[in-house]
Amino acid sequence: MAHPTLDELTAKLQAARKAGEADTRNPEQLRLHRELAAACPAFVPNLLRLGRLLQLVDQPEVDARDIFSEAQQVLQQAVQGSDRGAPALVELGYFMDGIRNASDEAFQLYQEGATKALETLEDAWAGMIRYWTDTRTKESLAQALRLGxxxxxxxxESERILYYVTDARHYAAQEGLIESEEP
Amino acid sequence: MRLAEFLLASSLLTGGCIHGDSVAVQAEVESPWSSPGEPSEGVDSKCVTLSARISVLMAKGQFAEAEALIAEGLASGLLSKPQATRLLERIAQLNMRLGQVHASLQRAPDFPSQLKDHTLFQIKQMLDKKDFGLATEAQLRLAKKLIENSDRLMQKGK
Incomplete structure (x- = not known):
């Protein structure tokens, strides 16, 4: 059987999400998310949602140990499938913290997730500062200075941030927003 | 420390304080390099102070006072609607009993069921006073995490 296309995966994820809209504890969501996880074990958004839902949807007929093992496995799969991406690491962290009561292990996951997320934040902020600097209106330069x-x-210690902030300050000084620092 | 600073600072950026208007922007421009720990007086610092005051009242269990301040903050524009909603949700969570978390979470392996009728606030009080008569410290911590996490799971699920 051919692997589902990305559009098909996204449509299925939306269908599963919809099943939970009317009733957040609707067990039908679980079936749809599990089906999707079986069709594509690397589709991380689905794995994260399934991992959370397994903790929320009551399945009194199933042994709790099995449910939590499944949730852990799915979240570990999300960590692997995302190449240890921040959202998956943090999600697994919360699971280990609350359900497994393994605070030390959870802390390591939070820490790794935070490091990954900060790298993204640094890049995103550098891009925003550059955008506002390049726009070069008084308001945009003020925004660039504030975020800077x-x-x-x-x-x-970020050279990248320093580089864009220096540009922002240069143009802000030209506009008379701050005093010039250049000799 | 860096992270704590960041969290505080990012609430300035993404929070509901009034930032977009020219007055706020102007106030920022006047002293863009204010040294850390000395926030410039203005809308931002007032907004953080108000949230912080509300948060302290909540931590003490003075929920009616906190709610009154939230209403005032909302009316005066110092708190945005989403900010006010989030604070009110936190009050609701502090008053949530362990037995009210999702049935599925109550099946967690070490679930401390003797704490079922206790609210998050009461559980935090026991931890605070090192009152381990009803449950061990580890059980109290787990109960606290389970209530706190259930709210997160619901938020994330939306």
Whole structure:
């Protein structure tokens, strides 16, 4: 059988999500998400949702140990499928913390997730500062300065942030928003 | 420390405070390089102070006072609607009993069922006062996490 296309996977994910809209504890969602996970074990958005739902949807007829094993396996799959992406790491962290009561292991996962997320944040902020700097209106430069200030506090060692903030300050000084620092 | 600063700071960026208007932008531009720990007076710092005050009242269990301040903040524009909603949801969560978390979560392996009739606030109080008469410290911590996490799971599921 051919692997489903990305459009098919997305449509199925939406159908499963819809099943939960009317009733957040609707067990039909579980069936749809499981089916999708079987069709594509690397489709991370589905795995994350399934991992959460397994903790929320009551299945009194199933042994709790089996449910939680399935949830853990699905979340570990999401970590692998996303190449240890931040959302999957953090989701697994919360599961280990609450359900498995394994705080130390959870902490390691939070920490790794935070590091990954911060890398993305640094890139995104650098892009935003550049956008506002390049727009070069008084308002946009003020925005660039404000985000720049925050970004320098969060990423004091980031050369990339410093580079774009320096540009922002250069144009802000030209516009008379701040005093020129250039000799 | 860096992360804590970031969390506080990012709430300034994404929170519901009034940032978009020219007055706020102007206030920021006047001292863009204010040193850390000395926030410039203005809409931002007032907004953070108000949220922080509400949060302290909630932590003390003074929910009526917290609700009154939320209503005031909303009326004066210092709190946005989503911010106010989030704070009210937190109050509801502090008043949630362990036995009210999802039935599926109550089947977690070490679920401390003797705490079922206790609210998150009461559980936090026991931890605070090191009152381990009803449950061990580990059980209290787990109960606290289960209530806190159920809210997160619901939010994420939307």
């Amino acid at each position: 200030e925050l970004a320098m506090k969060v990423f004091p």
